[in-house]
Amino acid sequence: MGGRIVGSLAVAALLAAGPAAAEVRVHYAAPERFTDAENRFGSGQTLPATLAALTRIFQDLAAPRLRPGEILDITVRDIDLAGFERPGFATPTGLRVVTDATPPRIRLSYALRRGKRTVAQGEDTVTDPNVLLTANPRFSSGGLYYERAILRDWFARRFPDTAAR
Structure with missing residues (x-):
């Protein structure tokens, strides 16, 4: 009798929890070969910091667009951050110059x-x-x-409305 009650409580807890949350999994294919994903002059973001920030951006932007239980797998194949590095400036975060000719690009x-x-x-x-x-x-x-801006627009185009899917 006691086993039945425990089993019933476990089933009730699972039902009360609702459907499984959506999941976003981000993978990076050969990040050491990315075009421009870190400051190579010793100041600014390191490659691990850039990848961690991009992973958070992907997760933040995808979460409201996915249904419960859906899984979105993203494999990043190349990153070219906005702008270009400007060596010679001793700033703790580095100096990156962004122009019309240097938009970010993420494959x-x-x-x-x-x-x-x-x-x-x-x-x-x-x-x-x-x-x-x-x-x-x-x-x-x-x-x-x-990078967040272009990814926000990409998510809006690729996953426009969860109710329509």
């Missing part, structure tokens, strides 16, 4: 799964030559604002 592949079924997949190069017109770092918190 990735993705697969969205619902249960065992793949509902969307593809490969994209995410960039926006007009990023200086659409993203304003003064109104952003954290770093990688231009």
Whole structure:
């Protein structure tokens, strides 16, 4: 009798918890070969810091667009951060000059799964030559604002409305 009560309580707890939360998994393919994902002149973000920040951005932007139980796998194949490094300036975070000619570019592949079924997949190069017109770092918190802006727009295009899927 006691085993039945414990079993019933466990089932009730699982039902009360609701469906499993969506999951975003980000992988980086050969990050040491990325075009420009770290400051190579000794100041500014290291490669691990850049990858950690991008992982948080992917997770933050994907979470509201996914249904409970969905899994989004993203494999980042190349990163070219906005701008270019300007050596010779002794600032603790480095100096990165961003111009119209140097927008961020992130090459990735993705697969969205619902249960065992793949509902969307593809490969994209995410960039926006007009990023200086659409993203304003003064109104952003954290770093990688231009990268966040292009990824925000990519998520809106690729996963427009969870209710429609």
